[in-house]
Amino acid sequence: MITRRKLLRSGAATGLALATPGLFAPAIAQGAKIRIGYVSPQSGPLAGFAESDAYNIESFLGTQVGANFEVIVKDSQSDPNRAAAVAKELIVDDEINLMIVASTPETTNPVATTCEAEGMPVISTKAPWQPWFIGQQGNPGDPASWKPFDFAFHYFWGLEDVIAVFLNMWNQIETNKQVGGLFPNDGDGNAWGDPNVGVGPGFAAQGYTLNDPGRYQNLNDDFSAQINAFKAANCDIVTGVVIPPDFTTFRNQALQQGFNPKIITVAKAILFPQSVEALGEAGHNLSSEVWWSNTHPFTSSLTGQSAADLAADYTAKTSRPWTQPIGFVHSLLEVASNVMGRVSDVTDAEGVAAAIAATDMDTMVGKVAWNGAGVPPFAAANVCKTPLVGGQWRRNADGTFGLVIVDNQTAPNIPTGGTMEALA
């Protein structure tokens, strides 16, 4: 069979390419740059995670290293099925050399699974490693059947880190140690809420009791069942991994029904200043895990910028406040270009995968090296952990919000800016 590649190769050899330059010139020109495919939720409920993509890619392509690359961005529309479909398009139609993917298991998992099946090296981030690694296994319930991946690599933190951070924050305030859990029926919710490997046993180890009413559907219209369960258990603390629209519905309904816990610490929903601002007064002193901030003591391997420089430059160029994903999208491009700089043949998928595995570099989000540090043996080859601390949103007089790091026991090199405060 004559494929486009075969024709190109033989064509070049026989001088066909010279005879018909118009036909083949574009293909040769395209081959000169290393092609990176990037799947992210540009639109839909998860769009906030991808807000800084355009900024980061533009500044990456503007660097000396970045000039050798072409980044092809595809929108997952926050839909796992579409994420898998566009991943396939990138591999088959755009003939990329390396895939990068970010933002929640709903995006990273379908893309990583597609890449693993197609033999395309992929670097993934911005999803806790358990839902990423275990969620892609054929049988997530049976640890004995879990297999490492040949082409899929991930760097982020894990549930054990988020448990430690949440507990450190909660321990700063006197409570009755009753915790209400909001876990939806999605990749994150099922991993966090799992009674054996989720957050519950970790909380129990320090005397905190998790009250989990069960999985609900995302985009829920009514949280009164959860609110009643939390009231009945007299919960001083609410936690969970909630999408922003649902957290808005829950928080408003809780206020309407007079449920006022001392601490609300949720992942996902209050990552972004915009979603916290939408809550108004109700957003003050909500707490969350912090993976990156403008006070993190890291610098970029690409531009030499510090975290504060990157955040300030983003705000200057886009006139929007900095968000946590900025550092990670930046680091994703750092890692991708570092990997491609260490391979001899960018089209050799095995070689690229080996280069990813051998990565050992300092990035905007800390050290990235797939050396298995802090990761259980079954995931050691594919997962690398970055530091995690705890923070709280503080409302300023003008209605804007600032994120203050209030606990750094898990990563003492990251400075704190205050201590934990109870909700009003």
Place this chain on the structure above:
Amino acid sequence: MIWLDTIVQGLLLGGLYALFAAGLSLVFGIMRLVNLAHGDLIVLAAFIVLVVVEATGLNPFLSALIAAPALFAFGWALQWFVFNRVLGKDILPPLLVTFGLSIALQNGMLEVFSADSQRIPAGPLESASVDLGAVTVGIMPLLTFASAVAVIFALNQIFYRTALGRAFRATSDDPVTASLMGINPRSVFAMATGLAMVIVTIAALYLGMRSNFDPSIGPARLIFAFEAVIIGGLGSLWGTLVGGAIIGVAQTVGAQINPEWQILAGHLAFLAVLLVRPRGLFPRAVD
């Protein structure tokens, strides 16, 4: 106590579903048209209210008041230029047209407004509540329920107290005889769809203030609206309110047992009603 609260919250949720369903019920009652694009029309109306809010900076209720006449005109034109062409003995062509309209609307909105989820800002009203002793209820759900009752009351007044309502009922019963009496069924249908779009605007207002919406969520709302109409009995407006309340209560009771049961419980209640009363609780129409 918890059960009382669950039922009250369910009733209030039912008000939202009844609002979604009222427009559907009206159109079906008069012209036997099953509008599969109803959910998407609600989302479209929500976007239009949002655009008015953002453009004028007015309060969402005033914005909806501004948007309503525009949507009435849109509904009138939709019926006059599109649905009237396919209405006839055969029920399939109008069904297919509304199905096509649903897809066209979703993709059109995706193109214009993007897939981002949006919210109509309502300020302090969002979290305000009143303490009724045994239960505490939010002002917003209470307003939603009151609006559903008001809309259905107003529709009943129009139906049974006005010349327009008489024309609606006559056309619904027998379009041929009605036209012998000097009524133009086509213009009656256009008025009905216009009126339905005004109700859709009210539903959209509450949908948009209560939670976030994006172009793809219409069909999910359509299912609850359909179930409310069918539980209540085709053509009965008060039945639609009862149907909405039954689904709302079933969902909150199901969620109280286990949140995984929330959506399923609503569907089970719908099936149970169909088993006992295949034509709904208060069927008005004979056919």
